Amino acid sequence: MVVNRQRMDWIVFAIYLILAIWSILTLYFIEVSSGEFTGVWQRQAIWLAISLVIGFIVLMIDSQLILSFAPLFYAVALLLMIAAIIQGQVVRNIHAWVVIGGFRFQPVELAKVATALMVARWTARRKPSAITAIKGSIWAVIPAVLALAQKDWGSAMTFAAIPLALTYVGFPVFLIIAGIGLYIVLLVVIAGYIKLLLILYGIALVVLLIVFRKQREYIKYIIGVVLVVTGMTLSMEWAFTRVLKPYQQQRLKVLVGQERDPRGAAYNVIQAENAIAYGGFTGTGLGKGFFTSFKFVPEQKTDFIFCAVAEETGFIGSTVLLFLYGLLITRMLLYVSRHRSPVIKIYAHSVAGFFIIHLLINLGMVLGLLPVIGIPLPLFSYGGSQMLSFSLMVFIYLNFSRERYTLLH
Amino acid sequence: MNKLEGYSKFFVGFSIIVLLVLWVRLAYIQLYASALKERAEQYIVEKKVVKPPRGLIYDRYGNILVANEPAYDIMVVPARLKIEDTGFVASLLGLTIEEFKQRLERARQYSRVIASPIVSAVHPDHFQRVQTYLSLIPGFSFRKGFIRKYYNKHLAHVVGYMTEVSREDIEQDSFYMPADFIGRTGLEHFYEKELRGQKGMRYVLVDAFGRERGSYADGKYDVQPVPGKSLHISLDPDLQSFASMLMAGKRGAIVAIEPATGEILAFVSSPEFYLDSFWHRNRSSYYLNLLKRPDKPLFNRGVSAAYPPGSTIKPLQTLFGFKMKTISYYSSWYCPGAWIRGSLTVKCHGSHFLPSPQEAIQYSCNSFYCELFYKALSRYPKGHRLALMQWNNFLKEFGFGRLTGIDIRGEKPGLVPDTSTYDKMYGKWWKPTTIISLAIGQGEWLATPVQLAVYVSAIANGGWFVQPHFVRQIDNEKPQWEKYKIDIPKADLEHVITGMKKVIESGTARIAKIPDVEWAGKTGTAQNPHGEDHSLFMGFAPLDSPRIAVAVMVENGGFGSQWAAPIASFVVEYYLKRTIDSSRLWLLNRVKQPINYEQ
């Protein structure tokens, strides 16, 4: 076994610290704005301190040891999730909380770290191929299904990070694109634009037939795909209008922003948009946000925390924040790209995957692009579970980043 | 084991696209969606101002004098407005087409999509009709407001009127918004800050059509309005009505004060106008007509009309003579029917044989006062400048030549000339004889009715200056009013008061005698170069413990005994006895007659 010592990825560590401290400051200024001090920022600071302690312990453990514990860790996380379904606390209509020693936390957050480790360990030992990648993704399907059983749609969707990460070992890209396409089609159907969609299909068919008119062998595939897609779209429409009861339809419509019920879910989105718009280029100044101070945006300390940043620090502040996340993600991938161990690289992809999916779902919601599905902004939203799990993810990455070695089992 | 090189290009591409899409959306919302921002400020959660009820006004006996009545503000959303017949709508709102367009423009500048008032305080009587028509026109809506309700018809110059705020008002004080009302005169002006209260704020959810959909966050952030403070004033409403009736058809003023405190019992400036009309539909034309009238009803004669005080100040000149020791209680000199010095002649009313100071008051002997004043001024060689300044200071102590500090708008200081006044007129070369007309309250000396009332109060109450005022209490607070002792010996005062008593018993104001009431007063005539002289009187009653001091001025009423003295006597009689003795009804009928101002 050749061990080649490398420096730890200090830049990722720095970004991690900046984000976590920025989060605490944001929470502090939200409290300044609203004049209500509930101890939220102090608690977040304590969570950061705990995370750092755990993080430094993680850094002291040998990376091999961590990997060898991955299956156990994975099993424990899944068992906790099952425990949460059976006996857990219901908070915000989600059966996803367990209480241990007075602390309440969501095991699904732990499951994200465990899954990232498990997938890296399992996949790295196999020949990179589409089959390996698809099989590897099953490790993510299990916690995702459990999260669905907890009625936690948002968390379930975050496990899409794993197939995305596994494109690195050959997960078929067209499956991911098809998945995204299907999701968009679903949203459009719920929104009631089915006719528009069918017209678009027609146009696509005509355009494709003209483009491929010389290659006759493709034509049957093209027609086949369009027919399948049309069939799926129509059956979704049928399911939505005939199977679902009117109040269920209503709820879904609100979810996609079709019904603007000022007091319902759409209210959050409208107020979030207002707060962000109010920030303008330079923001209102820290502790001076109008919407923040009047708490117009519900959940402004947790899922909608980005609104406070956008309102009080404006386009400048929110751009810097987005840039930091972008830097974190790309830096991880680029830093380990010259490492030799596949485990590290796959693991880095998974961690980056969780970050980008969280950003997409959370900010997509806050910015009014996607349905309101509550998941936290990583390392930023108030809450111990996500803070701990993302810290753990980052510190395990930092641990791995120190070494460039070849595993010879 | 295959080698894995680099990183997933799809993954990186996907991440970059996601981040870019989010960033572009962010830029769109924060930088380009200025319409969104406007909505952000006011649209979904709208801040609505809640007007506080204006402070009430109570009379001397704790009864309501001025209250609020519900009225309606007519609101407009310019963007939604669809008017076919502008002329009809304007006239319905009591506006000319020009005014209507101006107000619409003002509303437009405020906001095109948020309702703002176009006409506020529409009288409920008229509102029914307005509502019937305007509710059919998109863009109009209504909200509740207040108008003033007056429980006495003669409060025009005391309470004062209110009008809509001007652009300047809004610029000077952020409290005001377009179509708010503000006190312009009287107590409404003087106590505007106390009466107006504090505006409240309501956060309401508003849907895309501007309709209210309940309060935001169950009203957690709402700020309740603070009602304006109540004024408890010293006015006696019955006396006020009675005094106004006496002045009907005349131009002039009555100011009645409680001598011990300075509280105003009645305050009339005639002609009056109707405060109610300031809340009616044609209020602007009503106001314009008032401005045009030759008898100037908006002119508050009680505090603003400054005329020479005439003989009413003879008791004061007597006190000055005692103070300067130019006369004693027993001084007298012969009045041949005029006072003559060199080429100068001041006429007297008939001739008086050796009048004493009291008889000089009783018969209003001009010669006596000319002599007194001349002596005071020429006591020392070239000492007239010093003496004039002493005289000036003495008068100012009584409230002449300065503001008395009455708590309504528009008080004028009048004028008590000093050396600089004459230096300006004559250079340094004026002599005691130049200014001798001051001796009998004529010439440059100007005083207002309220100054006369304050001065007679000081004589009545043993030499105290009392700041005249209406307000006794603001909510539960008692304001502090100025009060100080003027340096005059009690004996001097009593001597003068006896003279004033004789004025009524058997002097110039015999006509003002009231059965069973001993009282004192002094007539006066203000010379008027433009027409008939102004009739003046001041007095107080009863003699032993004065309860009312009164000053009356009737423009172009001739001698004081002709109009002012009898009017004052009825004010006094009514206040003390709440009735008029049958033996004086003939006089009351005569006094109630209007004065013909045609010529």
Ligand SMILES: [Zn+2]
């Ligand atoms: Zn005489």
